Amino acid sequence: MALQFPQIDPIIFSIGPLSVRWYGVMYLIGFLFAMWMANRQAEKPNSGWSKEQVSDLLFYSMLGVILGGRIGYVLFYQFSYFVENPVYLLRIDQGGMSFHGGALGVIAAIVIFALRTKKSILSVGDFVVPLVPVGLMAGRIGNFINGELWGRTTDVPWAFVFPTGGPLPRHPSQLYEAFFEGLVLFIMLVWFAKKPRPAGSIAGLFLFGYGxxxxxxxxxxxxxxxxxxxxxxxxxxxxxxxxxxxAGAALIAWAYRAKPILNHSEK
Structure with missing residues (x-):
């Protein structure tokens, strides 16, 4: 006996030609949480961060997620189609985003921001990564609501029959990712960052844990x-x-070897 996929309309409501979708709302939830948490961290004594810097960093990071996610999806998953139809890169209306591409985009944003503000690239990375998992969790829940990116066929009691996945029950792998890559990884990073750590070690833990x-x-x-x-x-x-x-394991090892004086943030 498999669980039947709940019939959730991916569109929350429409006003004329404009539609508000659950997936977009999940992205918004992730961004709003990141903004709240980043500002909360910046308000701590001797954080070395101002609200203006947080705003700029989030703007750069959002661009990195969108541009990197789209370019990564096209290059990593649809490269042959892209070669035949280069304009496909711009067809964001057809969907398609890659986490790994988005991660590269955020890394690029971190480097640009750090160079412009004369901050340590590693300490900026440590500041950013705890903001990410909640957004990942929300995004995977959005995938589940859309009935996409489902899992392999299985007979486990919690399997779902997805409308676009054929008649056989499948793993709700979107929820597995939401739990481990989102909630569990977030708890790991917050716990690890409670004490002063060598610059780069928190970012390394994120890379290692997500991977x-x-x-x-x-x-x-x-x-x-x-x-x-x-x-x-x-x-x-x-x-x-x-x-x-x-890369995550190497960064953690390097951080602890190269930075014997523990540093949570650098001004």
């Missing part, structure tokens, strides 16, 4: 139909997550 969680959950997520599994074993998402695991 490990995503790599594991990919075993429950249906591979992209046009890509499948490489060598019948590993998905595109796992290939893109492995560098995150390695």
């Amino acid at each position: 490990v969680f995503r790599f594991g959950i990919e075993y429950f997520r249906e591979p992209d139909a046009h890509i499948g599994l490489y060598a019948g074993m590993i998905s595109q998402g796992q290939i893109l997550s492995l560098p995150m695991v390695l």
Whole structure:
């Protein structure tokens, strides 16, 4: 007996040609939470951050998410189609965003912001990463509401029959990702950041934690139909997550070796 997917209209309401969608609202929730948490961190004594800097950083990061997410999706998942139809890169109305591309976009935003404000790139990264998981959780819930990015077929009691996934029950892998890449990772980062840490170690934990969680959950997520599994074993998402695991572990190790004086933030 599989659970039937709840019939949730992805459109909350429409006014003329404009529609408000659950997925867009989830993005907004993630951004508003990031703004609230960033300002809360900036208000702490000796934080080294002003509200103006927080506003600029969030603006750069949002651009990084949108541009990087779209470019990453096209290059990582639709490259052959893009080669034949370059204008597809601009067709955001057709959907398609990549977390790994968005992560690269945010890294670029962090570097640009740090150079412009003369802040440490690593300490800016440490400031940013705890803001991310709640947005990831909201986004994956949005994927679930849309009935997309479902998991592989299974007979577990909590499996769902998704309208676009055929008649067989499937893992609700979107909810697995929301829980581990969102809630669990957020708790890990907040707990870790409670004490002063070497610059770069919090960002390293995010890269490592997300990469490990995503790599594991990919075993429950249906591979992209046009890509499948490489060598019948590993998905595109796992290939893109492995560098995150390695980079995160290396950054944590380097931070503790290179920064014996613990530093939560740098002015």
